Amino acid sequence: MPHEILIATESDLRQAVSLDLETVTTVEDAFKVLASGTVVMPPILSMAIEAANGEVDVKTAYIPGFDGFAIKVSPGFFDNPKLGLPSLNGLMILFSAKTGLVDALFLDNGYLTDIRTAAAGAVAAKHLAPASVRTAGVFGTGAQARLQIEAAHLVRPFERVLVWGRDTAKAADCAADIAARLGIEARAEADPEKVVAGSELVVTTTSARAPILKEEWLHPGLHVTAMGSDQGEKNEIEPGALAAADLYVCDRATQCETLGELRSALAAGMWNKGTPPELGAVVTGTHPGRQNDEAVTICDLTGTGAQDTAIATLAHKICSARGVGSKMAV
């Protein structure tokens, strides 16, 4: 018996799904349910294809209360730029959580991942950053540097952005893009310590394999969201910083232990506070969040299948309502 599925391409999805408060709320809801312990989220399936300097990850999660569950496939082939192709690609498939039938194919080339990743940064900033943020800093100059700042600005409308990157020209470009996009002041800052010193909110978005944000730079009233590390070799935050902060929060503790900043801290013997609280627990209030304006908080984001299910569900809702994408009988 054929049934109809929705197929949406990257350009369809760019038209339909934006980084806005609805998106942030959808991802926030996913973290809430994640905290309830009822989400089913298997370990990430990961395969390396060394011959092509490539890898592919598959993530999924079932969130009770969501009509569907997404399976996301994210290939990363790091020689692609030599061929004029982007390194990162991929697609999401949304299945009915009632029947397992395919509801939608999102041929997004990673766009929905970009959006749901940035939205998680906004959830972290909303619940952990000081109530008032005048200056936000960002480490890194790529797509997530721009999107994380845009997302954080939805929940903390700061006036100024400081951008640090290894490549100062790219940092200047990134700052110019941010300034144009948000209509606020943004500039490159060559000294990462000054970025942290001058900011109440810092987002690290790099693929660093050695710390770029030092423990001694932590200052009262700082929140750091570290979203760059999503693999066992990556590390942006000096290991001692996690325990030195008043509150360190994981998106998913089991993932952060192997893929996030927590891995480096554990490996260095610098974390001895047991299993850290998760972002969802802070969102729902089962774990206390920021206690006062002077607290130092750190949130470690490795990316969860729950976010994928959330963004795919939202994309399906919007595309269906607006008639975006095409239908196919399968």
Added chain:
Amino acid sequence: MPHEILIATESDLRQAVSLDLETVTTVEDAFKVLASGTVVMPPILSMAIEAANGEVDVKTAYIPGFDGFAIKVSPGFFDNPKLGLPSLNGLMILFSAKTGLVDALFLDNGYLTDIRTAAAGAVAAKHLAPASVRTAGVFGTGAQARLQIEAAHLVRPFERVLVWGRDTAKAADCAADIAARLGIEARAEADPEKVVAGSELVVTTTSARAPILKEEWLHPGLHVTAMGSDQGEKNEIEPGALAAADLYVCDRATQCETLGELRSALAAGMWNKGTPPELGAVVTGTHPGRQNDEAVTICDLTGTGAQDTAIATLAHKICSARGVGSKMAV
């Protein structure tokens, strides 16, 4: 930069890909490479959705020498028949092994899985069954009962088929289908022992959770392919039979230990011959296969991602050559 992908539906694929010797050879090639130790095949990602009596499995494998790798998503939602829907569904995605870009989407509702599963049965029969098979037996009356017999007949053109199932009416239907399809004699047999006694080749295709083929029924010149068990609770072959056979072969030893007949034999303490040989090693000749017409052989098939990559690669080749399916710029 948009690129073009192929999208093929189940009806496209039924038109393009058949259970024939080309298909069997493609799957046989995958087993050969699997035996070489160069295949990258991560553990299956599996997620249960208990609220809907559902589960979803994701399999993949990279086979050196194949241009692409498949990721297969197989949902099984076992309350679907109440809704008039099939329990099993799913799709395969073929990615370029050079760039990670999507080459093709096969919205096959499990058709390619049916074909590659049956083709593996043919590979097992080709390399392990006695050279001359006059009668083949099958346990089970579903789609795989029909397809496994059809596949085995490609490599052992037997004259007669005996079908056993718990439901005798279904067994009679299955036998009638086989007779019509292959133009040979086929009949239901109510006594499973008689099926085994009268056959040189037996394929078990059930979801049994307790043995239905007894050790004492093994007789000289018998080959058994057990393909029903693909989960930790399933078991078709009496545990002692594996060690009692002259040769017991796994499609993938690590999978059979947890999902196949080997699991039950290990749990019962009835297997003490170490890591069993794999089908690919028999195909390539690195492990001896059947030694003589009197030997008893058993092959345990749990289903491998390598088969999925093989069948998806073949489907892509055929669809592209014949212009089957549609193209989409993504």
